Structure formats: C-alpha cells, structure tokens
Amino acid sequence: MTSNHTPPKFTTLGCRLNAYETEAMKDLAKQAGVDNAVIINTCAVTQEAVRKARQEIRRLRRENPDAKVIVTGCAAQIDPDSFAAMEEVDTVIGNTEKMSPETWNGLGPNFIGESEPVQVNDIMSVTETAGHLIDGFGTRSRAYVQVQNGCDHRCTFCIIPYGRGNSRSVPAGVVVDQIKRLVQQGYNEVVLTGVDLTSWGGDLPGEPRLGDLVMRILRLTDVPRLRISSIDSIEADDNLMLAIASEPRLMPHLHLSLQHGDDLILKRMKRRHLRDDAIQFCEDARKLRPEITFGADIIAGFPTETDAHFENSLKLVDDCDLTWLHVFPYSVREGTPAAKIPNKVNGKLIKERAAKLRAAGDSRVQSHLAAQLGKTHQVLMESATMGRTEQFTEVQFEAAQPVGQIVRATITGTRGTQLLA
Template structure:
C-alpha cells in the first residue's frame, strides 16, 4: 500500500455516516491522508448497508467498483451489508471486517492486521463503535451517535441481525463528546442511534434520554440539540416537558408510524395501536408551541390490503404531521416478514406509496406555509441553504458560511435544490 492514503465511503443511515466520520478522524490522527476517490495503491474503506435489497445491491456494487479501481486487496468492507452477507464480499476478494471489530478498525488498518477472513462474529461482540461527524465546510450541523443496536424484532427489519442488541454510549462519554463538538463550533448537534429511545436502558441505573439531554444542555450553553427518529411509545413525559421548556432542544420529532392499521401493526410486531400513536402526536402538538412532527410509513408488508392502506391514509390525514417518509417494503433474508403470506403486488405498492407521498407533500407544503412571516433560527448548511430549529429548509442569500446560526424572517415558499423550502431574510 502506498503512502497511507485512504478514501472512505458509507451508505445508508446517519449512524453509518457518523461511524464513518469518526473512523476518518481516527485514521487521520494515525497519520493517514484522506482522498476523495481511491487510486491504485490507496486503501478504500466502505461501510455498507443492508436495510433494503436496493441498499444491499448498491453496497456490493460499490465494493466491486472500488476493487476494480484500487485492487481488491486494498478494499476494506465493513458495516451492516458485510454482517448480513459476508460471503458476497469475500467472493469479490475484498477484506471484510465484521461490525464487532469496527471500533478497532482504524488500528486494524494502520497495522494491516486483518481479521481471519470468513463469516464475521456476532455484531455486538466487540466494543461500542463511536460515531461523530463534526460540522465542516460542507455541513453545518454535527452528528453524534449515542446508541447502537436494537432488539425490538420488527417482522420486516434486518437491523437487529446486523447491529445486535441495544447498547448505549455512557452518559459521561456522550456529554464529553457533545462538549467537544460544541467547543469545535457546532451550532447544532443531531443525536442519533439505531433505537434512540432505548438509550440508557443497558447502563447502570438505567438513565433515560431526557437525562442525557439535560446533561448535554447544561454542559455547554451554545449548540442546539436535535433528536433523530424516536418511537412514539418511548416518548416520556419528562422529554416532552424538556422540549416544551428548553428552546435549545429543537421542536422536531420524527416518529415512525409504519402503518395506521392495527392488524398490520400487530403483524409487524410494533408495540402500539394506531390510536396510541395518534394520541402521542396530538399530545406533542398540544404541548409544544409549534413543533415539526414527521412520520415514517412502510408500504406493502405482506398482508397489507386496501382497507389497511385506507386506514393508514385516513389516520395520517387526520394528524398534525409536517412531512412523511414513505418506504416500500423490501423483503430481507432471515426476517419473519419474508415468510408471511399476502404480499401486495409491486403495482399496488407503487400506487399506495404514491398516494401517501402526495399526502406527505401536501402536508409539508401546508407546514411550510404556516411558517411564513415567522422568525426562524437557522443553522447554515452550505449551498445557500440552512435548517431552522423546526426543520424547515431555508434559502439564504449571500451564502453565509456553513455552521453559522442566525435569525431569519421566513418569506415565500420556494423550490430549493433539496426540495421545498422558504426564502429567508436575515434579521438582527
């Protein structure tokens, strides 16, 4: 291998992004230089994804492409895709490192001490893998991983098999990481995890997420905090009280619904009813002055019929939801849903997803319109765009540098390169 040069690619979720960024920082500290694209002789590191068939395919294709460019012996693949189908990566001749060794990957790379090549050990057999993306030239907001793994066992989800049981970054370490990012200038830090609402349950004394947030907000009075996805049934009163009282906790909750039909929710193994979910959304809308409430919907689980789809649609129409993320069901090997009968046709799934996406777009536009004329606090993300605390995309003329935080008056609705947003006029 040439002069300790590496490129690093990650696919999939924010947790993968945060892990990749932390790995890049560790390699840099060990004297490696990051390059945007690998050439022959450079090391190419790939953190793969397996959440859908398409993400798995893209991950394998990326491994193949990197192997062509850098040589297979110079490609190191890890992450959920490798954990789910190591054989496919081994067949490409690339070096595989299981998730259990991801926390040590920088040292493994530096010493070229590759683990024995074969099926990886269980994903949670090693230490907690840190994940932290500092704000930089291309990104104004920081990303901090505080939780990994899940054992909820939803029927369609492969993640428990690829990341293992839930594990938390201990409170003191999480607060120290938050403080470090704040001192480096982060104006917003997004806390992320695979099952964030389970943060703390594996730690001594079982601290809850609200406690972590309070400790972070007390540790440094500058950055605002945003939470990534949280299960509706794990939102505790203390968290709602904190969100209502603390202006630095962004009034933005992303609550996976998946289905608005109780029979489908039960088949999914989701531990709540449509009515319980609706109550949480309404309670949040009542408790917070003006929240942004997003939802995920999974379309086309085997057994989802037209009536179940209507139930989902009608529930979402009735709720104060600000945007929707709609995902067609993707069968994942080894999950219970693969064995379930009654999978809707691709055509039906496409139609249902289109209907839900149209509803999501209408809700999002209505949400953005409700912000016009308001004063929003925006963190600049680059490319003349920023994010308000309530997650509106805001265009900013004269492009202030990424990472700055400023007050803007929200003007007209505008189509930005990243979707609908608002024109923002900085105010003193």
C-alpha cells in the same frame, strides 16, 4: 498491489449512525497509517440498499484498481461471506471491528497479504458500545453524536438487529464530553443518533431514560441547538416531554418510527404501539410545543395489507399532522419473520401505494411551507446560501450568510420544497 501513498477513501451508505461511524473510522485509519484503501460502509435496511452497496463496490473497484477494498457496515455484518466472495473485495470487517483500533492497525502499512479476508464477530454477543470522540463532520454547522446502538425489539420486517446486535448505551458522561468538545470546535447544532434511540439507558445503572440524557446535556453544555433523530414515540418518557415543553434549545422536530397506520398490520409487524397511540403522542407533543413538526417512517405493502389497511396509513398522515415522510416500499428480508408471511402484496401495487403516500407527504410539505410565510426563524447555515429552520426546513437565501452560524431570517416565499429568505 502497490501503494500509491494516497489517503483512504470512505463511502457511507444508509443512516446517520453509519455517517457518524465513518468519521470515527477516518480517525482510526489515519492513526493506523492506512494507505491506498477504499472503505465502503454499507446499509442493509432493504434489499435495494444491499443491491446499491454491491453496485457501489464494483464502481469503486473500477475507479481504484490498485487500492485495497474494505467492506463494512450492516450488510457486511449480516452476510459477510457473500461480500467476501466478490472479486472486487479484499477484506470484510464487522460493525464492532470497524470501530476497533486493533482492526485498523492490522490494515496499516504492512497489511498487504496479512489481513484476514473476513473479520466479523457474533454481534449478538456484544454488550457495550463506545462513544468515539470526533471533531464532527459534514458541514461546520451540525454534528452527530452516537448515544446508543443496537435494538432489543424484533419487528417482523426488520433485519437491522442482526447487523447491530442488542441495545447498548453510551454513558451520559461520555456523551456530554463529546458534545462539549464539538461546541468548542464551533458546532452550533448536535444531533443525537442511535438505532433505537428511546431505549437509551435501559442497560445503564439506574436505567435512566432518553429524557434524562437530554436534560443533562442541556444543563451541562452550552450547545446552542440540540436535535433528536428518530424515536419510538411509545417509549417517550416524562422528562423527554418536559424537555419538549420547556427547553427552547431542543429543536421542535421529531422523526417518528410509526411504520403503519392500521392496528392489525402493526400487530403483524410486532410493533409496540397502536394507531391511537401515535395520534395521541402527536397531539400531546403539539400541545406542549405548538410549532413542532413531525417526520415519520411508513412502510407500504407489508404482507396481508389490504386497501383498507393502506387507507389507514394514508389517513395517518393527516391524523398525526405529519410533514416529512420517509416512505419505504416493503422489501422482503430473508431471515425475518415477515419473509415467511403468506399473501404478499403485488409489487406493482406496492409501488402505487408508496407513490400515494409520497404524494400525501408532498402535499403536507407544501402546507407547512405556506404556513411559514412572513414568519421569522433562527436558521442554521449549512452553506453560504442554504440553511435549516428549527423544524429542519430548508431555507434558501439571496445573499450569502456566514456558514455554521445561526441567523435570524424572515420568510418571504417558497420554491419547491424550500423556503426563501
């Protein structure tokens, strides 16, 4: 295999945390002089995600026959041997190894024939996570900052803790320094990311909470807009609720890890909240911040789910006044407790229920869009003609705007899932 002296190519599959880690890997690979390589950062949240990862690996090998193919991410961490067995793959590295300079130094200019085919640790033994200082990524408007990794909870359907390990937090000072650096680079919005974001601080001295981190960021930095990604609403602390109520720089948009709307299914999922808890949280947050919008993850077709159970999920969309739905048809993940539960739901029925949930979500989006007509929003421009409101709604502009800037705009219409200005 010969080097073409070409920079490495990165492909990211899955969550925002993966996207953040890809940017860190780009820096590590550049510093190590990695050349003529293709790196695929995989996802394992569903069987479909794993299938797409394998499909992407094969495609990238066909397009880059002389490159070294390196596979990492959650799917690689959970099942490294199966990826190493693919003829298209040269090296498999774990989720901890991919963030290590030593790993990338070993894949540098002299890597040919010298790197181990599988470099994957015991993720459950990892007790720390590092906050990598990067200059941001994606558009020149929004950047993501990892504040937490792993998860201590074991929802019966979820394979991700086996790919990410136990919960561990990035110290607040490191997070603040990262955000200050991003603000200096010109970013107007920062999104806090993690696997189980509301568990941040539980492993740090004094056991601070996510709300403490949010208040500290807003106190010590000049970041114009701070956004939180997915949270477990049952773990929302007093300071987080205070920030929602009193901090205009904290965006009025939360994505909730709800998963279901029926108490019996929630118990079988080993979730820590009940239906009424979710509804109460949304009511409380809306009283504090009337303009807040909610997204949510909901699973359709969990084992033993009856029509009545499903109807409770469907009704939850209205009861919580959800706007942005991420609907997941239940996917069996071998190695999880749910995989052993009998009374699996028929695959066709799962698809039908998922379609009903998505239709309910589409209806909620249209209601939200209609309610914005005539309102004025502060829109963060992601491209010359498209930006997002404080509630993360897309806005399409007729005239070009400065990319990366926050512009004031009055909503004049809607088109599809977008607002017009």
